Structures are given as structure tokens and as C-alpha cells.
Amino acid sequence: MSLRRPPLLSRLLLAVFLRGLEREVITGDLEEEFQHLAERVSGVDHARRWYRRQAWRAVGGRLLARGRRLVRIPAEKTMSGRSGRAGARLGGRARGGWVIMGELFRDVRFGLRALMRQPGFTGAAVLVIALGVGANTAVFSILDGVLLRSLAYPDAERVVRVWGGRALSKSTLAEMRENVTAFEAVSGFSSGRYALTGEGQASEMSGAEVAPSYFDVIGVRPALGRAFLPEESEPGRDGVVILAYDLWRGPFAGAPDIVGRTIRLDGVPRTVVGVMPEGYRPVRRSWTVWVPQTADPTDFGDWEGTAGTVVVARLAPGATPERADAQLAPIAQAIRDENPDVYGDEFVAAATVTSLQRATVGSFRTTLWVLAGAVTLVLLIACANVANLLLAKGESRGHELAVRRSLGASGRRLVRQLMTESALLGLLGGGLGCGLAWLTLWTFREHVATALPLGDRVGLNGTVLGFALAVSLVTAILFGLWPALRALRPDLRASLRGEARSPGRAGVGRPGMSRTLVAFEVAISLVLLTGAGLLIKSTWVLQRVDPGFRSEDLLTLHVNLPSGRYEEEGARVEYFRRIDERLSAIPGVVASGSISFLPMTSQHMSTLFTVKDRPKREGSPREYAMVQVTTPGVARALGMDLLGGRWIEPSDGKDAPRVCVINQAMSKAAFGDDDPLGEEIQLFGWFNATVVGVVSDMREIGLARPPGPGAFLAYAQLPGVGAMYVTVRTAGAPRELIPSVVEAVAALDGDVPVSQVASMDDVLRLSIADSRLSTAVLSIFALLALLLSVVGVYGVISFTVSARTYEIGVRAALGAPRGTVVREVLSGIAVPVALGMLAGIGGALGLARMVESLLYEVHPRDPAVLAVAAVALLLAAVAASVAPARRAASVDPVRCLKV
């Protein structure tokens, strides 16, 4: 006989879905014809196709037939708890293997009806699961989008930042390209802002100057046109630009002839050579134009931290970050040896590579993991609550189950029935939870995502939905299992004798489990409340930090002089002088001035400084100062405190002696307790200026960053940059002056783009948006946890009271004082709450280190926060107990004994 076999899957299909004689006969027929076709008629391939077709049709037909028959089964039959085998007999031979499916179907129908009969219980359980699952799904979607999924670059794990994203000189870049074989490609970028003119109203574009092979490093090439050629990084040949897809579709209306067209950036004509692909967005940047970086040293020279390049590289296939680090070390050492005044040991130590993704998500990583931990805790509480609800329900159904059991329902059948109900609860809760998650994510995308790195990559996806579904099912089934197993061994006689009506005894085994769950909920809630409390306190402290300037009644905006214009000597200085002139004419404007970097925007420029005639002491650390270039009006506009000397004045022109104003920190760092006025310092290695004044320290990078040495220079004496922030002190609400201020600036020169118009208070708020966000989210989780624990506490006391109504009634009838009864009821919950609190305090202290890095000047074991959290939880528990305790006190002996 031939060894040819029909297709395996089809045979399995038949084996699974057909039963008994039917399976034997049909499979036999198909086998016979298969062999016949294969050997004598049309060959094996055709036979296999035929067999497959026949098998699917046979199974499909049976599925349909059974489905129709199932729907017609009268529901009453299903409630008798008839066992599978009996059902199969009664259903006749055709029913066969469909018994299991049929029973499942019946269980589902019966389960749904059972759930609908108890809308209170079902609603509570579904809501609790939905809250837990919804919060989890939302947070894990964010985690998935931000952390777990890689960046949009091909082989993103090979894209690294070199030197921790520190700006380096361009010659270093060339050296790395030659000597570090662990890199497949090395490039660099520096971001910039460009005025796009000649296309209607001038607008400011954010963009990047990129070194050659930048597009090789990121692995994304223009979709239209080409990338930059190596020779386009030579001065004079760099008149080219690559546009973002959105810029091409938007302002350029998707013009098909865009490649080859000339546009003007900063007044410089550049030929469009490419358009990036749709959907490509640089990580955490809003770049819309890319221009070649020329090999030219910039105005400020080639110093670290001034006009450098952030180096990025693509690791060669198989190369490890460690190998790259090892190859970088000698280069770093050589640079340091050549410039001992500039670079220190920390420069060599920092010569490492970091995955771009890790670098991008940065500090937000901790926040997200903390939130993930918190939300998992919320889910655990939700699980505990569901378990409690199911336990309570299982107890109250003891009588029903006992009756069914005694009428012959098999234990397996009952357990399956209960499990089906649990699974249904899980599915309903999970479905609702997914809805909640979707809503949350939608809100997140609409309102928050822009403030977050990679926030636009967040969305519901199959993985996360699967996760949510699994979580809800496991929750429900796991916690439905226990009551279901209990149902297997009910004290039949006790239940049937009617003692279920006095469940004081029937439910003896249960409260222990419930109380454990309550203790668990209380503990977790306390941990979350403490965490939220710490963050709230930290944010509160942060918001009250004195930034060193007056942020209220302050309007700020950014202007960027196109570099093709205002090139002649003094033109820029004159422009900013006339801005001040025009602004002062607006009623309500008190003072105005311009500054190179607006505080709280993380932008800054720092450089080494030295004091003239004071040689650097051996072994003392080199000092960096943050340098700001300002116009005379800024001190009044920002409201800085002048501690000595004078501020920069209009008379500090380009021909006057060079002056600078330093802050307290710099005065201390450079001159100790000596008077700095009249001393001369050197910046950038070439700019010498005499100290004419000292101002109080100002937080420039962010509220959480304590101020360091800082120097303010006169714009008239260093007008190198055309992009400045104009600050306007107003008499009243700054936002109301926005139209007239913007109009005044635009009226001066319509080709100068104005952007980032905002009140300083808003800038401050935005600067701590991350910490405010995590505080808000963790607080919501903590409240959710608190709410769920309150429900848990309430549920347990409530159940105790109703379970002991009979007993309480008897005792009341015998003259027991109400107070004693209430005290006894409450003491039942006091122990688990107290134990939970203790465990929670332990947990909060233990987990303190996790949130440490998110806190600003708040100790992670802050006793006040812990105390407040504990008291809040205690009050909530007491509040939850009041209603059921009153119920216990008002039990009417006559009514409950009459039954």
C-alpha cells in the first residue's frame, strides 16, 4: 500500500471537529478517494488539494449546523447542571464532540444572565477591573512607545551618541572618522534656527547643520532627491538644503519641482537637493531643514561648548559599544594632552558612546518605570478587590450551589460555570479598560505628548491590547478560582438546612482571606500615597524656588535676524536698540531688553574663564562660566538684583572698554572674598573684559539646577549672534500685551521672524512640565488606589455586618449594648488595616530609593509626607467604616429574628 498521506492539518481538523462513526466514515471516504486520486487519476498534489477542500467543507458545514442547533437549545435545560456525558446521550449521535463547545456556549449564556441578575456586584467588579486594566494599558502603551520600541531608524540600536552628546570640535570629528574602526559612519550636527524668507511672511525654521555622512549614520535617506555630497561641506559649495516632508507638503504645497528649486534661508539662497521621507521625524527635535555643516571654524573659535558639534555615529555591524569606547580613549587622551588648559580628566572619562534611544529618553526613563511600578500596584489592588467581591459573592451563592450539587450537578461542571462567570467579568472589565486606556492615550496625545520625548509614538497596539486582555482574564480567573474551588466542598447539610440565611456561621472561613486582602490593599495604597506625596512636595518646593529674577508680568519672544541681513557693523545693535525704543512707546510696557538665552529653556553657552594676572592654581578645577550676551535693558526687564557696581549701559559700545557683569557664584569662584570690581577676566580664550558689576545668582538652565558662575556681556561689544530673546516687563497681565508687542516688532522689519511668544510664567511652567506630569499621574494612581482600598474596607465590614446580622440581632435582643457590637465589628477590620499600614510604611521606606532621582530637595524618606499619607489613609478607612458600623448599630432584633 502506498505511504502517501493526506495533508496533516486537514486530518487534524477532521480529528478535532468530527466525532465517532461520522468521523470514521467521512475520514475513511476521504482517505479512499485521496489514494484513488493520487495513484490513478491526477497525482498527489491534486489529491492533497482535493482532500484539503473536502476536509474544510466537511468541518465548516458541521460548525454551522451545530451552531444553529445550539442557539435553539432551550435555556432551562442548561440550568440543571446536566453532566457532559448525559448531554451527549440526549443530544443524539450527531452532537458528538460539540458537547464541550455547546456547554461553553451555555455557560456563557447562563453566566451573562447570572451577572445581569446582580447589577451592583457586576458593575463594581467590571469597574474595578476596568480601572486597573485601563491604567495599566495606558501606562504600558506609553512605555512601549517611548522605551521598548526602538527609534524610527533602521537598526536603531547601532546609532549612538558619542561623548554623551557633548559638543566637540570639528577636527575631533575628523579624527574619529579616521581612527575609530568600530564606527561604520561618524557624523555630527548642531541645531540652529533659520529664517525662511521669500515665501510669504517670514517664518522661523528649526533645523540642523549636519556634517558629511549624517544620513548614513541615521540610516534614513531623502525620499526625493539625494543626500548631501561630501564636497558640499566645503565653504562656498554648501548652498544646498534638504527639507522635511511636512515642510514640503505644507508651505511648499508639495510642489513636484521642489528638488532644484532655490529657497532663501537667513537670506542665503540654497538649492533644495532632497526631501526626507514622510513620517521621518528627528528624535525630540522639530527640525524641518538640514544644511551642510561647513568645515569653517565659527565666529567663536573652535572651543568645546561654544560652537561645536554633537557627534553621532553608527556602530559597524558586530561592533560593540565597548570596542568603540576603547578606540575613543586614545583620541580623547591626545586632545587633552594638546590642550591641557581646556580639557580635564572628566573629558577623557566622558569619551564613551551611548545608545541614541537611551540618550533621548534620558531622565524620563526613571519616571516611566516608577509610573509602571505604581500602576502595577494599582492593578494588584484592583485584583484584591475583585477577589474580595468574588469571595463575597461565592459565599452568598453557597445555598444555590449546594442545591445544584445535591441535585446531581458534578463538581467539575459547577467550577466551570463559576470560572466562566469570572472570565466574563474579566472580559467585560478588560473591554471597558481598553476603552478607558484609549481615552487616556487620546488625551495624552492631544495634550501631553508634545512635552515628552517620542511622545508622538505612543498608541494602542496589538501587543498592549493583548497584554491588557491577558491581565484582565488572569485577574478574574485567578481570583474566581478560589471561591469556585470552595464551592466544590460546601457543607451541604449546613447550607441546605437554611443556615445560609444566618451566614454568621456559614461564612466562618471567609473573613480571614478578605482581611488579608484588605491589609494588602492598605499597604500598597500607603506606598503609592507616600510616593505621590513625595512628588507633590517636590514639585511644590520646585515651584517655589526663587529663579533669581521676577517671572511675573514678564513677556518674552524670540527674534532671529536673518544672517544675510544686518551684516554691516552696528546694524544688529541698532535693531535691538530700536526694538526697545518702539516697545517703550506701548502703554503698559515698563522695561525691555534682549538676552541671548532665555532662562529656563535649557539653552546656554558656557566657556572656560580665567582671571588676568591670576595664574591657575595647581590642582584647582577649571571653571566654566555660562555666558549671556545682553542689551542694557535686560536687568530691569528681568528684575535682577544688582549687588555692587553697575549694569551694562548704552555707553558700553563697541569702541568703549570691554565690560562684563558677573554673578555672585562667579565672583566667589574667581575672586573668593575679594572685590571683583575692576578685575579683568578672559572668556573663550580671547575675550577680555573688566568686571563692572555683580548681580545675584539666577537659575538659567532650569529651576532644579542650582546657579553656577555666570557672566553677562554687552551685545554692542559682541554682536556675533542675530538670534536673541526679547524680554518685556509689563505693568499688568503680559498676555494682553502680546498683540501690540508682536506688532511693534514686526513693524520694525517684516522679514525678521518672531517666535516663542510667551509669558515667562508659562515658560517656567513648561520647564517643569515633566515633573508636574509625573506628579499628576502618580497622584491619580494614588487616589485610585485609595479609592479601591476604601471600597475594599467598606466591602469587608459591610459583609461582616450582614453576615452577622442574625447574631447581632440575638445579642441586641438579649440586651448587649450597641457600642459593644459596633466596637466588635470595627475591631475586625482595625487589625488588618493596622497591619497593612505597618507593611505600607515598611514598603514606602524600602522603595524610597526608586523615586529619589525624581525628587528635588525632598528626602525620599520624608517623615512628614509619610505621616500625612498614613493619616489620610486612616481617615479614609474610618470613613469607609462609618456606614456599615451604623448599620450594625441599628440592627432591629425583631425583624432579623422573625425569619
Place this chain on the structure above:
Amino acid sequence: MGRALGGFEQTILLALLRLGAGADGVSIRREIESRTGQEISTGALYTTLERLDARGLVSHELGEATPVRGGRRKKAYALEEAGLLALRESYDTFSVMVRGVEAQLDVTGEPETP
């Protein structure tokens, strides 16, 4: 008499009539397929045969297991008296209804024999 026969039921009964007693699923299917030129589903065939069996129009007995069937038994069917009656009734209904409209159906000539 039960309800009228369906089209597929008529086809199967006619096949049994042609094949005589003892026809199994494979031969019934082959008979129908070779005459109509259309592939029929074995599953559907047995579903219908079971239905006819339940109505007493056909009967079956279990045959022996053969190696070509992978050691599985077969069912051999036979047309019952009731089945023959049902077929006749269907034929009567059909001929009464078709009389006078043959031209419109374009079936005036003798049907082609395969």
C-alpha cells in the same frame, strides 16, 4: 408523507437508485460527480444521507474496514420503499410543473447522456 425532497436529496436518492443496494459514500459521490460534473462535499453528502436515514428514506449498514481506507469502516446505503415513493412524488410534481414550459427552459430535446 413528509415534506418535499430538496434538490440535493433527490440527486442522492437517484444515485442510490442507479447504484442499487450497498452503495457507499465514495461510490455515491463518484456517481453524482461523474454525471453532473460538479464536485460535491463529502461532509454535505453524509449530513444529507443522515437526514434521509432519519426520515426512513434510506437505510444503512456498516461495512468492513479496508486498508485503503486506513482501516476505517464504511457505511453502505440502500434506498428504502419510502425513498422510492418520495422520489416518485418529486418527479410527478416536477413533470406537472414543467409541462408546457419546456420551450422556455430550452429542454425539449432528449437530455444528453454522458
